[in-house]
Amino acid sequence: MRDDEPALDRLIHEPARLAILxxxxxxxxxxFVFLQRTTGLTKGNLSSHLxxxxxxxxVAIEKTFVRRKPNTSVALTAEGRERxxxxxxxxDLMRARAQAPADDRP
Incomplete structure (x- = not known):
């Protein structure tokens, strides 16, 4: 990889974590249940990635009780949103570079 090529964040780039984020x-x-349904991950897999x-x-994880039932709420941190x-x-930069005519590529 050249110095001017975009670097992908390995923590984020893993497919399940990218879906969650x-x-x-x-x-x-x-x-937790909403994330499980929208990502299609199993409980254990989602828990591990979270x-x-x-x-x-x-992400910030908050565990509370709602009507005596445990509830896990997840939100992006400011750093998570930025990253x-x-x-x-x-x-997007990688895609744009790939679509550029060969003469214009760095």
């Missing part, structure tokens, strides 16, 4: 970038917060995203500072947006910008 994409969903979260369009809402203020989401509960832990990695939380450890990386990209997710930057990741999509990097993908």
């Amino acid at each position: 994409t969903v979260l970038s369009s809402v203020e917060s989401a509960d 832990s990695k995203l939380e450890d990386g500072g990209l 997710t947006a930057r990741h999509w910008d990097q993908l």
Whole structure:
């Protein structure tokens, strides 16, 4: 990879985590069940990816009780929102470079 090529964020780029972050970038917060339904991930897989995203500072997880039932709410942190947006910008840049005529490519 050259120095001027866009770098992809490995924590974000993994498909399941990118799906989670994409969903979260369009809402203020989401509960665990909503994320599971929208991403199609199993409970264990979603939980594992959320832990990695939380450890990386990209999401905040809040566990509460609603009518005596546990409820897990997830939201992007400011850093998570910024890094997710930057990741999509990097993908757009890669696509634009690939679509440029060969003579215009760096």
